[in-house]
Structures are given as C-alpha cells and as structure tokens.
Amino acid sequence: MSLIVKICGLSEPETLDAALDAGADMVGFVFFPPSPRHLSLEAARDLGRRVKDRAGKVALTVDADDATIANIVETLRPDWLQLHGRESVARIRDLKQQFGLPVMKAIPVESRDDLAAVAGYAAVADRILFDARAPKDATRPGGLGVPFDWRILEDLKLGKPFFLSGGLNAGNLAQAINIARPQGIDVSSGVERAPGVKDANMIRAFIGAARGAEASLHTATANAG
Numbered sequence: 389m390s391l392i393v394k395i396c397g398l399s400e401p402e403t404l405d406a407a408l409d410a411g412a413d414m415v416g417f418v419f420f421p422p423s424p425r426h427l428s429l430e431a432a433r434d435l436g437r438r439v440k441d442r443a444g445k446v447a448l449t450v451d452a453d454d455a456t457i458a459n460i461v462e463t464l465r466p467d468w469l470q471l472h473g474r475e476s477v478a479r480i481r482d483l484k485q486q487f488g489l490p491v492m493k494a495i496p497v498e499s500r501d502d503l504a505a506v507a508g509y510a511a512v513a514d515r516i517l518f519d520a521r522a523p524k525d526a527t528r529p530g531g532l533g534v535p536f537d538w539r540i541l542e543d544l545k546l547g548k549p550f551f552l553s554g555g556l557n558a559g560n561l562a563q564a565i566n567i568a569r570p571q572g573i574d575v576s577s578g579v580e581r582a583p584g585v586k587d588a589n590m591i592r593a594f595i596g597a598a599r600g601a602e603a604s605l606h607t608a609t610a611n612a613g
C-alpha cells in the first residue's frame with residue numbers, strides 16, 4: 389500500500405492545483421471559523437469543483453452540529469469527514485449513518501496515555517489521525533505546526549490504517565515516517581509561508597519528500613527481507 393499524502397487547509401485555486409499536480413492523494417478544506425484556513429461555503433464550492441476526481445476531498449470540522457455538516461456536505465461534496473474536535477464514538481457512529489461518508493477521527497497526542505481511547509475510536513472511525521495535542525489556550529485544536537514525540541506510535545498495533553500529522557514538513561518527514569510507520573501523512577503549516585498562506589513550492593517539496601521517504605522505506609524493507 390503506498391503512502392497516502394494529504395495536504396490540508398487549502399484555500400486558493402493556485403495552491404490547490406499545485407497539490408493536485410504534484411500528486412496529493414487527499415486535499416483538505418477547513419470549516420472552523422477561528423482557523424486562518426476557514427473557508428466560506430461559496431469558496432468551498434468552487435475549490436471542490438476544481439478538484440474533480442483528482443484527489444479525495446476531505447471536509448475538516450471541529451465539534452460541528454448536524455446543520456453545519458449538512459451544508460458542507462451539500463456544497464463541497466466531500467469524500468471524507470475529518471473530525472478534529474471532541475466528538476464521541478457515538479457521535480461518529482451517528483454522523484457516519486446520517487451522511488454515509490467515511491470518517492477520519494483526529495486523536496490528540498502528548499503522551500502514551502493518550503492512546504488509551506484509540507481502540508474505541510478505531511472500532512467505528514475508518515481512519516485514525518494522530519495529531520499533537522494543542523495547548524489549552526490555543527485558538528484551534530490543530531493546524532499549529534507543532535510535532536509530538538513520534539516514538540509514542542512506534543509499536544502501535546491498531547488494526548486500521550492511520551495518519552500522522554502535527555508539525556510535519558519536507559525536512560522532518562522521512563524521520564517521522566521511519567519512526568511511526570503511518571499509512572498516511574497530513575500537513576498544513578509545513579507547506580505555508582505564513583499561517584493560512586500556502587506555498588506551491590513548499591507543497592511540491594513536501595510531496596517529493598514523502599515519495600522519496602516512501603521509496604527508501606520500501607528499499608530498506610526489501611533489503612532486510
């Protein structure tokens with residue numbers, strides 16, 4: 389299975405095109421007003437149409453209510469819901485049933501203790517995404533460009549594909565992948581010039597680094613076997 393690369397927080401056609409042209413597997417759109425990447429529904433409609441079928445579209449929300457999610461689903465027509473708040477296992481089950489979409493649930497990580505809740509979520513969510521736990525006074529629970537200790541995931545047996553995120557960039561990605569061995573990676577701040585301002589060259593460099601790290605890992609595994 390090849391590494392799934394998700395570029396999140398896209399808000400301009402030019403950088404969306406850069407991600408698609410460089411081979412992003414998933415592109416994420418943020419619907420959370422305190423975020424510098426928050427999108428209006430009109431902008432989401434245009435960007436969503438631009439994706440066509442070139443990548444999976446992911447709608448990121450944080451503890452959003454049913455009506456908000458219904459509007460997003462109607463407008464963006466996402467392939468995935470990314471739930472990045474304190475959504476319970478029961479809420480995920482309910483949303484999957486209501487909208488018929490696969491769910492990626494973000495789990496905040498700071499220490500090994502944070503993995504205690506994962507099995508319950510993995511039983512209902514289609515993908516788990518591990519992100520660094522945001523400080524208590526942060527304006528948003530993710531998209532802060534801060535990594536966590538990837539060794540926490542080293543021996544994880546989840547029985548389900550998982551994504552790694554939090555402070556990834558073209559420079560630290562290979563090390564992160566080597567340690568945590570995720571099936572997918574997700575980035576926002578690491579491909580930005582300033583919060584909310586994506587950079588096409590940084591997107592290309594990130595995706596290039598991801599493909600390079602993936603190839604090295606395959607070679608190392610083949611040589612070891």
Ligand SMILES: O=C(O)c1ccccc1N[C@@H]1O[C@H](COP(=O)(O)O)[C@@H](O)[C@H]1O
Pocket residue numbers: 396397416418420423424425448450472517519528529530531532533534553554555556574575576577578
């Ligand atoms: O991107 C945001 O603004 C955001 C807002 C609220 C919740 C999550 C958000 N982004 C997600 O956070 C992680 C890590 O991002 P970063 O690379 O450290 O900036 C990633 O999964 C984004 O999808």
